[in-house]
Amino acid sequence: MIKINIEQFIKARKAMGLSQIELAEGICTQATLSRFENNGQVPNLKILIKLCNRLHLSLDELFPKVGISYSETVEKMNKAEFFLITSKYEKAQALIKSISIDSIEDLNLVLRYHYLNGFIMIFQSYSVTDILFTFDQVLLEEETKESHIFRLLAYTGIGMVYTREDDLEKAEFYFNKVLEKIYNYPAKNMEDTWRVLNIVFQCGVFYSKIHELEISDALLNYAVSICSDNHVTYYLARAAIQLAKNAIIKHESKQKILELIYDARAYSKINKNEIALKELAQLEQGVLERS
Incomplete structure (x- = not known):
């Protein structure tokens, strides 16, 4: 308020x-x-x-300065969230660090701040305890309809950090909690769509990690479907790359793998994602060198 x-x-x-x-x-x-x-x-x-x-x-x-501060805070979070989904983590971190959490009174903005900070910390290799503490700021708040998506993101982030630490049993516990609810989540705006995609994609990556490739493929194809339905391209490349990796693990045909790689390359070029393009070049070279 x-x-x-x-x-x-x-x-x-x-x-x-x-x-x-x-x-x-x-x-x-x-x-x-x-x-x-x-x-x-x-x-x-x-x-x-x-x-x-x-x-x-x-x-x-x-409303002295509050209106200006509020709008500036929202704008910074919008940009930080966009940088997060486009893998520009240093830019996202700089924006989040410029926000004073003590000046935010809207609970949903506070939860959004902690979710963004937690994900950025994962990709910036912060310690487990620091990341878990950040996500706890979301989970310890009373759950409301508005806060539900941020709780799912917090569970996803915790699953990601346990995956990073190779504690797959704990990671699966949190990803399972997310899977129970994410399919029924009604996205109301583009930011919600980004968040659902983030969750679905990270779940897909995890289930590939534990060789549950049928589940992983279903999740990644669901992410592609969300992108297509909502004209969002930022996760198409990432989902296609992971589908290509899954196909390699499953020893699919060279043609099928290359088709996925070429799809991912097209999406990456649209988004000017140099990181993805380098990864795809390495994947393609490995596939072409297969006997």
Whole structure:
């Protein structure tokens, strides 16, 4: 919740020499104004605007710097999330570090901050304890409909860090928790779609790691389907690369593997993903050198 600068409001009223009754006349009851000034109970927007107009106050003056800070924070998180999904981890980290978590009062923004920070920490090779502590900031909050996706992302991140530490039993515990719920998650906007793709892709990578290739392929093909349905290209290359790796593990035909590699290369070129293109070149060379 954004804090209104009630002190500024009261100061303006007193500067004009108005009592609560005089200010409220024709706009609202004195009791409504009193509840606002004394208890912080904000009247509806129409009443608040009329009161401010009588005091020659703009709404901006009641939200000092909060509106600007909020929008800047959201913009930074949007950019950081985009950098995260496009594997530009240093840029994402720089943006997250520039945000003061203590200045954020919206719970969903706080949860988003911790989810982004946790994933960035994974890719920047932070310690297990630091990463788990970061994801705990999400999981220890009371679950709501709005926070549900961030909890799933936290479980995914914990599964990823246990995978990184080669503790696959613990990792599978968390990825299984995610799989129980992600298929039914209703994405409401593009950011939600990115998050669902992130989860589905990371699950696909994990199940390939433990040689559950049927599950992995199904998840990765689901990710491709989400990308196609929502005109999102950023995960197409990554999903196609992992499908190619799975095909290599399964000793699929050279033609099928190369087809997956060529698909992934096309997606990577669209997104100018140099990291993926280098990886694909190595994969292709290995396949072509097979007898």
